[in-house]
Amino acid sequence: AAMSRKRLQQLVDALGRSARHFNKSEVECLIKLFDTLVAKSSNRFAAVGFDRNMFRDTLHSAFGMTDDMIMDRVFRTFDRDNDSCINVVEWVEGLSVFLRGTLEEKIKYCFEVYDLNGDGYISREEMFQMLKNSLLKQPSEEDPDEGIKDLVDIALKKMDYDRDGKLSFMDFEKAVRDENLLLEAFGPCLPDIK
Amino acid sequence: IFSKTSCRFEDISESSSETEEDEEQPVRHQEGNTDLPSEYWGIQKLAKYLKGGNPTATVIALCSMRDFNLAQETCQLAIRDIGCLEVLINLLDTEEIKCQIGSLKILKEISQNTLIRHAIADLGGLQIMVKILDSPDKDLKCLAAETIANVARFKQARRTVRQHGGIKRLVGLLDCIAVGSTRLTPSQAKDTEIARCGALALWSCSKSIKNKEAIRKAGGIPLLARWLKCSHANILTPVVGTLQECASEPSYRLAIRTEGMIENLVKNLSSEHEELQMHCASAIFKCAEDKETRDLVRQHGGLQPLSVLLGNSVNKQLLAAVTGAIWKCAISGENVSKFREYKVVEALVELLTDQPEEVLVNIVGALGECCQEPINRTIIRKCGGIPPLVKLLTGTDQALLVNVTKAVGACATEPENMMIIDHLDGVRLLWSLLKNPNPDVQASAAWAICPCIENAKDAGEMVRSFVGGLELIVNLLKSKNKEVLASVCAAITNIAKDEENLAVITDHGVVPLLSRLANTNNDKLRRHLAEAISHCCLWGSNRVTFGETKAVAPLVRYLKSNDPSVHRATAQALYQLSEDPNNCITMHENGVVKLLLAMVGSTDETLQEAAAGCIANIRRLALATEKAKYG
Numbered sequence: 026a027a028m029s030r031k032r033l034q035q036l037v038d039a040l041g042r043s044a045r046h047f048n049k050s051e052v053e054c055l056i057k058l059f060d061t062l063v064a065k066s067s068n069r070f071a072a073v074g075f076d077r078n079m080f081r082d083t084l085h086s087a088f089g090m091t092d093d094m095i096m097d098r099v100f101r102t103f104d105r106d107n108d109s110c111i112n113v114v115e116w117v118e119g120l121s122v123f124l125r126g127t128l129e130e131k132i133k134y135c136f137e138v139y140d141l142n143g144d145g146y147i148s149r150e151e152m153f154q155m156l157k158n159s160l161l162k163q164p165s166e167e168d169p170d171e172g173i174k175d176l177v178d179i180a181l182k183k184m185d186y187d188r189d190g191k192l193s194f195m196d197f198e199k200a201v202r203d204e205n206l207l208l209e210a211f212g213p214c215l216p217d218i219k
Numbered sequence: 220i221f222s223k224t225s226c227r228f229e230d231i232s233e234s235s236s237e238t239e240e241d242e243e244q245p246v247r248h249q250e251g252n253t254d255l256p257s258e259y260w261g262i263q264k265l266a267k268y269l270k271g272g273n274p275t276a277t278v279i280a281l282c283s284m285r286d287f288n289l290a291q292e293t294c295q296l297a298i299r300d301i302g303c304l305e306v307l308i309n310l311l312d313t314e315e316i317k318c319q320i321g322s323l324k325i326l327k328e329i330s331q332n333t334l335i336r337h338a339i340a341d342l343g344g345l346q347i348m349v350k351i352l353d354s355p356d357k358d359l360k361c362l363a364a365e366t367i368a369n370v371a372r373f374k375q376a377r378r379t380v381r382q383h384g385g386i387k388r389l390v391g392l393l394d395c396i397a398v399g400s401t402r403l404t405p406s407q408a409k410d411t412e413i414a415r416c417g418a419l420a421l422w423s424c425s426k427s428i429k430n431k432e433a434i435r436k437a438g439g440i441p442l443l444a445r446w447l448k449c450s451h452a453n454i455l456t457p458v459v460g461t462l463q464e465c466a467s468e469p470s471y472r473l474a475i476r477t478e479g480m481i482e483n484l485v486k487n488l489s490s491e492h493e494e495l496q497m498h499c500a501s502a503i504f505k506c507a508e509d510k511e512t513r514d515l516v517r518q519h520g521g522l523q524p525l526s527v528l529l530g531n532s533v534n535k536q537l538l539a540a541v542t543g544a545i546w547k548c549a550i551s552g553e554n555v556s557k558f559r560e561y562k563v564v565e566a567l568v569e570l571l572t573d574q575p576e577e578v579l580v581n582i583v584g585a586l587g588e589c590c591q592e593p594i595n596r597t598i599i600r601k602c603g604g605i606p607p608l609v610k611l612l613t614g615t616d617q618a619l620l621v622n623v624t625k626a627v628g629a630c631a632t633e634p635e636n637m638m639i640i641d642h643l644d645g646v647r648l649l650w651s652l653l654k655n656p657n658p659d660v661q662a663s664a665a666w667a668i669c670p671c672i673e674n675a676k677d678a679g680e681m682v683r684s685f686v687g688g689l690e691l692i693v694n695l696l697k698s699k700n701k702e703v704l705a706s707v708c709a710a711i712t713n714i715a716k717d718e719e720n721l722a723v724i725t726d727h728g729v730v731p732l733l734s735r736l737a738n739t740n741n742d743k744l745r746r747h748l749a750e751a752i753s754h755c756c757l758w759g760s761n762r763v764t765f766g767e768t769k770a771v772a773p774l775v776r777y778l779k780s781n782d783p784s785v786h787r788a789t790a791q792a793l794y795q796l797s798e799d800p801n802n803c804i805t806m807h808e809n810g811v812v813k814l815l816l817a818m819v820g821s822t823d824e825t826l827q828e829a830a831a832g833c834i835a836n837i838r839r840l841a842l843a844t845e846k847a848k849y850g
Contacts, residue, residue: 159276183283
């Protein structure tokens with residue numbers, strides 16, 4: 026169901042303010058894009074927004090993302106009211122950071138993505154989960170898990186400033202400010218510049 | 220002996236005359252220790268993820284690797300020995316920007332090590348880095364350029380960069396619009412950083428002559444000129460460094476002059492950064508070979524900051540560059556006058572002791588040029604500059620000796636100075652330099668001897684007192700070097716003014732030796748040779764001997780030269796020679812009369828008289844002959 030012009034205008038105004046990195050005409054385009062993508066879906070709840078699968082498809086086709094776990098986490102981060110559905114507001118505001126966020130905004134975003142259970146810390150187990158498939162060539166005699174565990178240790182050694190065995194937001198922020206490459210340390214969750 | 224060096228030709232054509240930073244082959248240190256350093260294991264562990272990890276794991280490992288002390292040789296060599304260097308270079312060849320950046324951050328650090336540089340080049344790393352310069356990612360470009368700057372510190376690497384289109388791309392990095400703005404947007408600041416890294420790389424690469432040329436062809440000069448106008452020392456330094464390095468080429472010196480760069484170079488002499496000051500002074504040193512540049516330096520007020528910088532005697536590299544610049548600028552008389560306002564001569568004399576040779580050469584060179592102004596010759600004496608100068612005549616550095624002899628010679632034109640020089644045995648020291656194997660030193664010493672003889676008291680006596688001295692100088696007429704010959708002739712002219720000495724050199728065979736030189740087209744030699752011949756005619760039967768040894772006919776041809784000083788000297792010689800009838804006949808047969816008639820109307824009185832006197836002798840002989848024939 027298409028929105029009335031008046032409602033569209035109100036929405037554009039509101040989002041123009043909250044999604045700081047887009048101007049009004051860009052917001053309007055994003056809303057139209059949302060409507061188009063949603064209309065393509067066959068899901069009966071589609072009128073309200075993206076569900077997990079649709080969102081993952083979009084992430085894949087538009088941004089070349091392939092890691093299922095990460096994509097799932099991105100979905101959860103966009104879905105701020107946790108209703109398993111990304112509505113148009115969450116869509117525009119999420120994209121504002123995703124595409125054009127400042128370093129500070131991106132750090133917050135990535136941390137949220139990586140903090141799998143949302144307890145404010147990235148734990149060893151969570152790191153293990155995310156890095157599980159990152160060794161392509163396994164030396165055959167070695168237990169593959171050992172390699173991943175070592176990698177987790179290496180990451181902690183680098184980023185765990187308060188030495189409590191897990192990464193708080195402060196740890197993560199400091200590490201990224203020190204070395205920008207670590208922003209997506211546990212997997213690509215931002216669009217690729219290519 | 221000295222015009223050919225013992226280097227391979229290839230070395231000379233590739234590298235500039237500057238000393239290369241590491242021209243020697245990398246020295247292999249003793250790698251005999253059996254205990255591997257602890258870093259070895261840590262790095263090997265990380266290497267595993269570089270080789271077998273996906274980009275996410277690779278980035279974590281790359282970031283972690285930077286926590287090792289990459290400036291330490293043990294770490295650097297560990298990276299190489301584990302085979303990690305290949306992996307790092309392979310990562311550069313992927314499309315994963317984060318991996319490329321992470322890898323370059325490491326390569327940039329470790330390429331400070333000579334062995335690593337060579338290894339990187341051997342593994343084809345340079346070609347890949349050049350390709351990366353095309354990337355749209357600004358951070359990547361900067362890192363690639365900075366790493367190239369480190370690796371391109373030896374000849375083959377510089378060649379490789381050029382052969383793969385690197386010079387063109389590096390010059391391209393300088394092409395951005397940010398210059399001149401004092402407050403930069405973040406994007407402009409990034410572009411400035413890119414230009415800075417490009418300039419660093421170009422600076423390293425510019426040590427090769429072919430690269431200097433390539434930079435010019437790629438349009439580098441106007442871009443360097445543009446950046447020269449900015450005020451940030453961190454980009455100015457590599458820009459001026461590059462310009463100064465390239466200023467050994469005339470095409471660059473011309474551009475530096477015509478593109479208004481002298482003004483900026485002068486301005487930056489007053490920078491707070493000593494390295495920048497040094498490079499500016501160096502550039503001026505090289506460019507001031509050309510007169511227009513010397514004038515421009517003065518017009519832009521450059522002589523004062525140079526004089527002020529003489530006060531910094533601690534930084535020897537800076538001092539060498541500054542004294543060099545002053546030396547070359549002082550070639551122009553107007554600059555010498557300006558330097559006097561700043562009391563440069565006094566400052567230079569004070570520096571005459573206790574400086575390294577590369578500084579002394581320039582100080583003495585400068586003093587020599589300053590002696591163009593007579594008052595400076597007096598100032599040097601009053602500051603006590605003559606004793607240290609004479610002392611330097613005992614040194615062995617060839618370049619220094621050339622400059623010292625010139626300076627001493629210039630001072631010797633003042634009789635009061637000459638007294639001190641003689642008292643300190645300076646003339647004997649100059650005379651022994653005639654034995655120096657380097658012809659430049661020989662010539663310079665001979666030139667200096669001339670004013671010494673002219674201005675010494677009892678010059679004849681003094682010359683006679685050098686045992687074997689007259690024989691030595693006459694024998695130098697056998698040299699093949701034109702400058703030596705001209706200077707020795709000039710000295711002989713002076714020696715011959717004393718009759719006793721003239722007799723001695725005649726005994727040593729000076730006449731035939733001079734005659735042997737007569738067949739020359741070199742105007743400088745012709746002039747001094749003719750003068751020597753005229754003076755040597757005044758003893759015994761030398762006139763006749765000159766005729767017998769066939770000096771006369773060639774002398775007649777000298778009159779066809781364009782040089783008025785040659786005309787004058789030749790006319791005088793011919794006049795002296797024409798006192799002998801056989802010589803008159805020879806001259807006449809060679810068409811001298813017509814040539815001399817043209818000179819009888821000259822405004823130069825000496826020339827007039829000599830020409831007329833010579834013609835008169837010829838006529839007199841002709842008349843006498845006719846009378847004898849026909850009664």
